[in-house]
Amino acid sequence: MALKGLDIFKLTPKSNCKECGFPTCMAFSMKVAQGAVDIAKCPHMSDDAKAQLSEATAPPMKSLTIGTGDAEYKLGGETVLYRHEKTFVSRDIFAVTVDADNFDEKWAEVSKVDYDRIGERMYVELLDLEFTGDVDKYAELAEKAKATGRAIVIDTTDKDAARKALEVCADTKPLLNGANADNMDDFVAMAQEFKVLLGVQGTDLDSIYDNVKAVEGKGFKDIVIDLGTVSVKSAFENAVQVRRAALKGGDRTMGYPSIVNVAKLAPGDLHMQQALASLFTVKYGSIVVLENLTYPMALPLFGLRQNIYTDPQKPMTVEPGIYPINGADENSICCTTVDFALTYFVVSGELERSGVPINMIISDAGGYSVLTAWAAGKLSAGSISKFIAENGIDEKIKNHTLIIPGKVAVLKGELEQKLPDWKIVVAPNEATDLVKFLKDYSAANA
Amino acid sequence: MPFKRAPQAFSSSIKKVTIGTGDKAVTLGGANVMPLYTFDAPIENKPAIGIEVSDRGINGSLPKMAEYYAGAETLVDQAKRAAEIPGVDFLTITLDSADPNGDNRSVEDCVAECKEVCDAVDIPVAIQGCKNIEKDEQLFNKLAEALQGKNVLLLSAREENYKSIAAAAGLAYGQKMGAESAVDINLAKQLNVLVTQLGVQPESMVMNLGSAAAGYGFEYVASTMDRVKSAALAQNDSMLQMPVVTPVSDDAWGVKESIVSEDDFPEWGPMEERGIQMEISTAAACLACGSDAVILRHPDSVATISALIAGLM
Numbered sequence: 086m087a088l089k090g091l092d093i094f095k096l097t098p099k100s101n102c103k104e105c106g107f108p109t110c111m112a113f114s115m116k117v118a119q120g121a122v123d124i125a126k127c128p129h130m131s132d133d134a135k136a137q138l139s140e141a142t143a144p145p146m147k148s149l150t151i152g153t154g155d156a157e158y159k160l161g162g163e164t165v166l167y168r169h170e171k172t173f174v175s176r177d178i179f180a181v182t183v184d185a186d187n188f189d190e191k192w193a194e195v196s197k198v199d200y201d202r203i204g205e206r207m208y209v210e211l212l213d214l215e216f217t218g219d220v221d222k223y224a225e226l227a228e229k230a231k232a233t234g235r236a237i238v239i240d241t242t243d244k245d246a247a248r249k250a251l252e253v254c255a256d257t258k259p260l261l262n263g264a265n266a267d268n269m270d271d272f273v274a275m276a277q278e279f280k281v282l283l284g285v286q287g288t289d290l291d292s293i294y295d296n297v298k299a300v301e302g303k304g305f306k307d308i309v310i311d312l313g314t315v316s317v318k319s320a321f322e323n324a325v326q327v328r329r330a331a332l333k334g335g336d337r338t339m340g341y342p343s344i345v346n347v348a349k350l351a352p353g354d355l356h357m358q359q360a361l362a363s364l365f366t367v368k369y370g371s372i373v374v375l376e377n378l379t380y381p382m383a384l385p386l387f388g389l390r391q392n393i394y395t396d397p398q399k400p401m402t403v404e405p406g407i408y409p410i411n412g413a414d415e416n417s418i419c420c421t422t423v424d425f426a427l428t429y430f431v432v433s434g435e436l437e438r439s440g441v442p443i444n445m446i447i448s449d450a451g452g453y454s455v456l457t458a459w460a461a462g463k464l465s466a467g468s469i470s471k472f473i474a475e476n477g478i479d480e481k482i483k484n485h486t487l488i489i490p491g492k493v494a495v496l497k498g499e500l501e502q503k504l505p506d507w508k509i510v511v512a513p514n515e516a517t518d519l520v521k522f523l524k525d526y527s528a529a530n531a
Numbered sequence: 532m533p534f535k536r537a538p539q540a541f542s543s544s545i546k547k548v549t550i551g552t553g554d555k556a557v558t559l560g561g562a563n564v565m566p567l568y569t570f571d572a573p574i575e576n577k578p579a580i581g582i583e584v585s586d587r588g589i590n591g592s593l594p595k596m597a598e599y600y601a602g603a604e605t606l607v608d609q610a611k612r613a614a615e616i617p618g619v620d621f622l623t624i625t626l627d628s629a630d631p632n633g634d635n636r637s638v639e640d641c642v643a644e645c646k647e648v649c650d651a652v653d654i655p656v657a658i659q660g661c662k663n664i665e666k667d668e669q670l671f672n673k674l675a676e677a678l679q680g681k682n683v684l685l686l687s688a689r690e691e692n693y694k695s696i697a698a699a700a701g702l703a704y705g706q707k708m709g710a711e712s713a714v715d716i717n718l719a720k721q722l723n724v725l726v727t728q729l730g731v732q733p734e735s736m737v738m739n740l741g742s743a744a745a746g747y748g749f750e751y752v753a754s755t756m757d758r759v760k761s762a763a764l765a766q767n768d769s770m771l772q773m774p775v776v777t778p779v780s781d782d783a784w785g786v787k788e789s790i791v792s793e794d795d796f797p798e799w800g801p802m803e804e805r806g807i808q809m810e811i812s813t814a815a816a817c818l819a820c821g822s823d824a825v826i827l828r829h830p831d832s833v834a835t836i837s838a839l840i841a842g843l844m
């Protein structure tokens with residue numbers, strides 16, 4: 086239950102001592118009620134009062150981290166069911182299954198997928214260690230997985246195997262998945278002993294709920310809920326029900342990140358695993374386990390995730406700079422548009438399709454679309470000419486032809502004044518007309 | 532203690548729109564729950580899949596495509612082959628060659644060929660234009676008349692040309708029409724209001740809310756669909772209750788990932804597989820966000836997406 090500022094105020098010492106960093110106890114209480122400050126900042130409140138309040142003001146879905154160092158990832162902490170209501174905060178992370186027999190082969194393939202997309206490194210974050218029956222081999226597998234530097238999911242319900250693996254890699258803060266009704270005491274004890282995350286499984290939604298409650302009952306709360314592998318339908322239902330119960334129903338027992346193993350939902354079928362991974366990226370998976378993640382799978386999947394987890398209040402932008410397209414060099418023509426990622430992708434896609442070598446010059450336009458940037462003064466003759474001067478583009482590119490977006494044709498005259506040795510050409514209004522425009526232009530100026 | 536379920540079925544629902552005639556007719560829409568939430572209430576009509584064939588022919592440089600359509604040289608033969616793919620609910624003809632900036636094929640030729648295709652297949656047909664506003668307007672006007680009685684879906688009218696398309700497709704000749712807007716809930720609603728003010732029944736139209744391939748601004752598609760579905764269901768906004776038809780194929784097969792050759796990007800692997808996975812990812816995400824029908828191009832994508840839908844229903 087959300088508490089009002091006044092309820093919190095009643096529990097403060099009301100001394101206005103300012104030790105919390107706020108001028109009055111009332112101001113502090115209001116901030117706590119908004120979730121902006123932790124109640125622990127008040128040094129004078131009784132422990133009883135603090136415990137009472139931290140329970141009441143805790144977020145509806147727990148925030149956890151998996152892995153350590155460079156391979157540390159945040160899970161959970163979501164506050165809304167739809168991104169437009171505020172934003173999603175912890176992007177889902179992808180795991181690939183490996184076992185003692187196929188590790189070398191799989192890792193050779195998985196490690197190849199590693200690239201940059203709009204300033205974000207894209208790679209498989211986790212390795213999911215499948216248990217094939219031999220405990221010693223499982224420990225070796227954990228050793229190998231640890232050596233890769235990727236974070237780990239210990240995917241077994243066998244307590245001996247789990248212990249062996251934990252002894253090897255517990256210091257990398259893996260997820261132990263998982264605990265079920267039969268092994269619960271051992272698994273909770275191990276998760277407590279090794280201080281790792283614990284995946285909790287169940288045969289259906291009710292048993293998942295009961296098992297999570299039982300684990301919580303033992304005082305352990307670093308839980309990840311396994312959405313199950315009974316069927317696609319039930320895994321999807323569980324994903325939605327768990328998240329909805331936590332965020333809308335106020336049910337803290339469901340307020341944990343989730344893991345979904347699509348490798349088990351569609352064994353051997355990488356097309357279906359792709360479809361499922363996309364589904365659970367949009368709807369409420371925190372960790373998605375696949376059999377493999379090749380480039381053809383990664384390119385759309387990582388792109389989709391990057392889109393869904395974009396903060397709606399902050400547009401995606403591309404780095405300002407010169408982007409040569411179709412093998413453009415210093416003798417190729419230039420064009421310019423804004424740094425708003427969507428515009429960049431639409432325009433660069435059409436430029437690529439035209440086959441005409443062209444240098445795309447992107448200046449900082451505040452992440453707005455062309456017309457908005459122009460209206461806000463972020464895209465002007467001044468900003469374009471300044472960018473060209475500051476980056477020495479005059480020298481870097483010999484062909485001084487600059488194509489500007491049709492929607493800002495009005496800039497032509499001023500640009501001609503500011504860049505006297507450049508030829509300014511106005512493009513069509515819509516990106517879809519660029520292919521024909523460029524083909525015609527390069528034919529006419531060949 | 533069992534988990535306390537709180538089913539979220541709404542008293543409003545998405546309108547039902549039927550395309551085609553006879554046994555194979557397909558009804559889109561009808562759900563009164565958020566997309567794919569069968570656990571809240573049964574979903575009457577599962578999301579449908581349209582298979583796209585272009586009048587420019589299939590892309591023979593993709594080995595699996597070439598193999599599937601081997602021997603089918605004409606659009607009619609390719610359409611017949613496409614209609615046989617398991618999981619396909621309706622056929623979609625795309626009149627790419629009508630584009631005045633391209634082959635500029637005549638309206639008469641296009642209409643004649645579409646008529647031939649419609650006579651040759653027994654599943655419902657949707658027809659996409661060439662995206663040129665004036666040409667599409669002429670095409671849809673003539674198509675609506677020529678295909679009277681077939682109950683086809685014409686995709687799509689836009690703000691600039693909706694009037695005559697609505698008059699021909701939606702009113703005079705009893706076809707179904709799509710209303711296309713650019714990934715914005717307000718633009719979508721405005722166009723729907725304009726079209727229905729002309730007298731077109733909401734049951735005779737679908738929405739194309741705009742689309743994007745995974746990774747290419749899909750967040751706008753996702754949030755627009757999220758908002759449209761909650762306005763339609765939770766707020767009973769009748770001007771946003773039309774089923775959503777999303778042409779996935781054009782975006783999915785047009786982005787860099789699907790068109791650069793393996794020679795240029797050897798580490799990326801086979802081009803066809805990249806395109807298929809892009810189409811699958813985009814379609815699955817669209818269905819999760821609320822598409823009542825998706826239009827796909829590759830038989831492998833159709834196989835996977837139809838199995839996904841079957842698994843979720």
